[in-house]
Amino acid sequence: MLADMEQTVSPVFVGRGRETGLLTAGLDRAGAGEPQAVLVGGEAGVGKTRLVEEFLARAEAAGAVTALGACLEVGAEGLPYGPLSAALRRLHRRLGPELDAAAAGLEGRLARLLPDFGEADGEGNDEYGRARLFEHTARLFERLTEGRTLVLAVEDLHWSDRSTRELLAYLVRTLHRSRVLIVATYRTDDLHRRHPLRPFLAELERLRTVQRLELERLDRPEVAAQLAGILGPETPGRDVVDRIHRRSEGNPFFVEELATAYRNGCLACVTESLRDILLVRVEALPEETQRIVRIAAEGGSRIEHALLAAVVAESGHGHGPAGEDALISGLRTAVGANILRPDTDGEGYRFRHALVREAVSDDLLPGERQAINRRFATVLEADPELVRAEQRTARLADYWYRAHQPARALPAALDAARGARRRNAFAEQLKMLERALELWDAVSEQTLAATPRPHDRADTYPPCGCADGDHDGCDRLQLVDVLAEAVDAARRAGDRDRGQSLARRALGLVDEHRNPLRAAWFRLQRAKMLDQLKRGGGLEEIQYAHRLVQDLGPSAVQAEALALEAAHGLLRNPGPAAVAAAERAADIARQAGAPSIEVHARVTLAGLLGDFDDGERALALLAEAVEQARPLGNDDVHTRGLNNLASLLLSYGRAEEAVTAARTGLDAARRSGLLLNTGPILTGNLAEALLAAGRTREAAAVLADWDDKPEADTHGEFMDRLRGELALLRGDTDEAETHWAAAHASGGNGAQPQHVLPTAALGVRVAVRRGRPDQARARLAEALDGTALTGQDGHLLPLLTHAAEAEADQHPRTPDGEAALARIGRLAEGLAARCALQRGWAALLAGELARAAGRPTTEHRRTAVTELRAAALPGPLSHALLRAAEDAAAAGARDEAAAHLREAAELARRRDDLSTRRDAELLAERLGLGQRDAPANGSGDGLGLTPRERDVLRQLALGRSNRQIAEQLFISPKTASVHVSNILAKLAVGGRGEAAALAHRLRLFPEGEGV
Missing domain, CATH: 1.25.40 (Serine Threonine Protein Phosphatase 5, Tetratricopeptide repeat)
Structure with missing residues (x-):
């Protein structure tokens, strides 16, 4: 019977013409230099893998290079970038020196993704590490596809880790001119309402280069064709085809299973239960083979041969050559029955379909499952070389967790978390740390005492905050240590709400009188996350942290508290207090041996001095700070310094120098992989400097190029405001209004004056162009009322000028206009x-x-x-x-x-x-x-208006309707309407308001004429 079951998989590829055509079209576009992504969804067993396999074969035949990677179910939380690592490893085996050449100069950085590149470099695992890894990976693919088309296929996205999803999204968004086609599959029936893949798919589907298709079940003729391919001469009659089609409901995998049952004469004995359909062929295997299959099911969706052999031997069966022969025989039987299949790497096995593995695993008794996982953990702990190094800690943590061994699972989870951190996979680090927190109460004091405390942190978390000589309890792992790592991971992963929750929990455990440094550290993390979330309260947290440590000796925490306070002042309320904080932060950081914080404070100090002191001194100090940041290897501080230098240069009118500084900053961000972080503000500063220098088309190109970059959660208002400036230059007031509204809305709570005031200036100018002085007045008042104006003279001067022009044009002037002018005058007196x-x-x-x-x-x-x-x-x-x-x-x-x-x-x-x-x-x-x-035009206005049209325009400028104009000029409303239409055409304006505004702006009607 087993021999008869060897040909279960259909030898013919049935249907899928539309889907194959779509994939082929995507391959053609990718080959022409327009990268594509196709997301293939469908229920389990509907044929996603078969479709991808067939398409990859066709792509290879067409000259493309293909690489396949799959997401793993077991241990997925701690196996970041798994499918990308597998795909790159296969490319490495196939292309060898060509891949090495594409990775030249990036090997140490890409080693976090593919250890085959060698040892990871010493680049810090800071909050920008993930962004750097993503950018370096994109550069690798750009280089790799200069002379070829590449198809990157990723299966089972429903099991993907967050880092894999985010890296795929980054590649889809950034590989704009690369010859790459990304194909990814996922199960639709696994996507519950809160499944993390849902927002990922929705986000990508909005992109024009992404197509999403869902495989449907086969119809009856297609099921008949599939059965004919499987059974050949044994093809059943119409009744059996109808029955199989009905019972399988057109699912190709179930068709194959039912075809096997029919071939073996037991179609009638197979129940309607899905579980029974999946298990019927497993239960037909010899008992020893079933035992091997059950063990393999707990090993994961992919299981290495050496690891499986060791676990089988550990189970008491299979020691020595005879045992190895028995294992090979059992595996051959399972492969022949199409339960297992050799992995494409040739080092292990996969279940032919994940549904079979799930059914086998679910059929285990609880104690049986725990025992198998315990053996996997024991064997792997004894011989770590049985699995790849990048998977080792996560797999071990998962086996111990499933074995219900908290004393072993907690240390393993912490090791896996640190491994994920070293790969800049902060989301997976957070998941493993949360598992450790879940296990905490089930672990003994002895286990905690034997568990190493955090030691590879790259931030300022104090290792010990106890009073001198009082270290009771500090010799063992503390819950607050794990919470600190989790807070840090959450912030760096962008999960700031979760980070806030974890920080609150930690602050409830820390005695701020006994451990002020630790309490202050958690407060500073909360402040950073509140600022990133654009919520209030960040400054209060910073000031609280500063009060906790202000009377202690110099420390990195104390310096960072002052540096953050100064930076907050620079952006929102610059003044002498912020200057003093920046100076003290730099001094304390130098004493505490925290050079990055010191340079960060110096960059802030230079920006503050630019608002209150001599500009040349401020620029010199900032240029010096930028040079100091370069050798530190702190790319964030370096690019921040270049960004602030560009901004300060522009504020002093040195636009071309600002262009150079911004471009240098963008190049540095690109090299260091920080485009996703500092790229938006640097891009905005570059576009603004180009606009100021009169290089409008270059500015538009910079903004258009950024439209295709990954979205960032900061500085959207900056980009929208600049797009509004461009629209206003083109004379498109409607588009300018739309962009102004977007910039105004995205400013959010605690928006920075450096964005609020220029956005208000744009809003005032648009309102004036549209003939809405009341709107211009309201926009000015809103900006002035809700913004700290200290140190904002450079932004206030143009804003107040445009607002004053709008009011000076109004005759007669309203009481609101007089009040606005008085306020403008008072503010003008205090500007320098x-x-x-x-x-x-x-x-x-x-x-x-x-x-x-x-x-x-x-x-x-x-x-x-x-x-x-x-x-x-x-x-x-x-x-x-x-x-x-x-x-x-x-x-x-x-x-x-x-x-x-x-x-x-x-x-x-x-x-x-x-x-x-x-x-x-x-x-x-x-x-x-x-x-x-030339003498003046005979009409007296030079605009080609007739005397009657000039009369109508005068009335229109007073805000009168067609009926009111008709009454004033003793003409019919219809005639007034015709005159208004002619006026709008001659003035080339879009509406009555713009015509009135133009009349005011060109002083067509002196005050004595009634306007």
């Missing part, structure tokens, strides 16, 4: 201009306030032009030139006005500023300056 750029904005602001007060002069705008020409930023300069042209024209200096307008229009042309260019051209036309010596 520290460079040509800021002095230019200050002059423009003074000119608008003077105009609003009815005392306009040419002095302010001439000063603004002089200062802004020295700053050499085309945007502010073209704005000042427009205002100066108005003054010159009003004073009768037509040649001066024409020169200003020509220069403004040329600057606008160079930076693709259609709005300013149109304003300059319309103003020149209105003033009769379209040609240097």
